[in-house]
Amino acid sequence: MEPLYSLIVPIYNEEANIAELYRRVSAVMEQLDGDAELLFVDDGSRDRSLAMIQALRQQDSRVCYLSFARNFGHQIAVTAGLNFARGKAVVVMDADLQDPPELILDMAEQWHQGYHVVYAQRTQRRQESLLKRGFAYVFYRLLTRLADVDIPTDTGDFCLMDRQVVSVLNAMPERNRYIRGLRAWIGFRQTAIRFERDPRFAGEVKYTFRKSLSLGINGLVSFSKVPLRLSTYVGLIAAAIALLMVVLVLYWRFFDPNSRLTGFATIAVAIFFLGAVQLISIGILGEYIGRIYEEVKGRPLYTLAEVAGFPNIQRSTPNGAIAVRHDSTS
Known part of the structure; x- marks a missing residue:
């Protein structure tokens, strides 16, 4: 039984x-x-x-x-x-x-x-x-x-x-x-x-x-699916910050060329920030793609x-x- x-x-x-x-x-x-x-x-x-x-x-x-x-x-x-x-x-x-x-x-x-x-x-x-x-x-x-x-x-x-x-x-x-x-x-x-x-x-x-x-x-x-959406939101925030930086750089270029906020340091910070956003987003995508890979192998x-x-x-x-x-x- x-x-x-x-x-x-x-x-x-x-x-x-x-x-x-x-x-x-x-x-x-x-x-x-x-x-x-x-x-x-x-x-x-x-x-x-x-x-x-x-x-x-x-x-x-x-x-x-x-x-x-x-x-x-x-x-x-x-x-x-x-x-x-x-x-x-x-x-x-x-x-x-x-x-x-x-x-x-x-x-x-x-x-x-x-x-x-x-x-x-x-x-x-x-x-x-x-x-x-x-x-x-x-x-x-x-x-x-x-x-x-x-x-x-x-x-x-x-x-x-x-x-x-x-x-x-x-x-x-x-x-x-x-x-x-x-x-x-x-x-x-x-x-x-x-x-x-x-x-x-x-x-x-x-x-x-x-x-x-x-x-x-x-x-x-x-x-x-929130982590995927989160990378999208962070990307949108990064894009908004980039637009703001464009406005600030143009302002400094034409109205305040001697500002201490211009130069290599500002560029370096922007590059590191965008790089971090990209790597985090790739990591989140990797978690989901890795699971797709495990599923399609069919073991x-x-x-x-x-x-x-x-x-x-x-x-x-x-x-x-x-x-x-x-x-x-x-």
């Missing part, structure tokens, strides 16, 4: 968290009102994460897993989990236990009340640096103002989604994926469950500031080295993934 719930957990070097994660998640699975599967997606881990998942698979038939042939990134790992999840309700959560598994029971209750998406919204971030909290606060509110869709603030990928929503997500072929944005773009009935985010249980933080910034830029570019989003727990698995998924080895215990 197909499970009623699928719990997707991306894994990247999380050997210190897997045992406690399994203990808490399995306790939640026992309290759910239907059968559940626990789907681990190993994102090319270099530690003992995959071996620990394989051991869990041997002792618990509800555990299934995908193992990437290399590291493809968190958002792609979530995408792979969505491609393979079989439940009518699909939960996405991280492995560091900052997303409390016990909240899944509240999400399931909201799902039974008719909501298609139940997302967790953070009210507080415990033991996170002031810089990271400040960056997150500014980014989410900036994205809300600039995005073409209403993306809820202070939300991550921790959510429960109905099978209808998952099917639509799986039909989207785009490569630069920002799951929480796509989730909002799809629509359907959505609601929030607020919670205080716990600190990481163990191990090192995987989303460094650089990765968080990259994800933020990806989300902004994927759901807003699969990920490749799989090992799959276990899926008896009727196909050799490929809607996103073109290739299953290299199929575990005989599936």
Whole structure:
């Protein structure tokens, strides 16, 4: 029988968290009102994460897993989990236990009340640096103002989604994926469950500031054309300033030839200003063109080295993934 719930957990070097994660998640699975599967997606881990998942698979038939042939990134790992999840309700959560598994029971209750998406919204971030909290606060509110869709603030990928929503997500072929944005773009009935985010249980933080910034830029570019318009506006302002400079230069030339504002310094400042405007505009265009380039190549989003727990698995998924080895215990 197909499970009623699928719990997707991306894994990247999380050997210190897997045992406690399994203990808490399995306790939640026992309290759910239907059968559940626990789907681990190993994102090319270099530690003992995959071996620990394989051991869990041997002792618990509800555990299934995908193992990437290399590291493809968190958002792609979530995408792979969505491609393979079989439940009518699909939960996405991280492995560091900052997303409390016990909240899944509240999400399931909201799902039974008719909501298609139940997302967790953070009210507080415990033991996170002031810089990271400040960056997150500014980014989410900036994205809300600039995005073409209403993306809820202070939300991550921790959510429960109905099978209808998952099917639509799986039909989207785009490569630069920002799951929480796509989730909002799809629509359907959505609601929030607020919670205080716990600190990481163990191990090192995987989303460094650089990765968080990259994800933020990806989300902004994927759901807003404002940066492109901004370069146009800056270009218009630069053109207005250039016209003003023409008027000033003519004035100085004919009425005040000895002015200290004339000469090489003025020309140099104007050149540097226009050069900066051009480079910024080219950079913004490059972000969008780079995404077009990624889309037209048509490569699969990920490749799989090992799959276990899926008896009727196909050799490929809607996103073109290739299953290299199929575990005989599936």
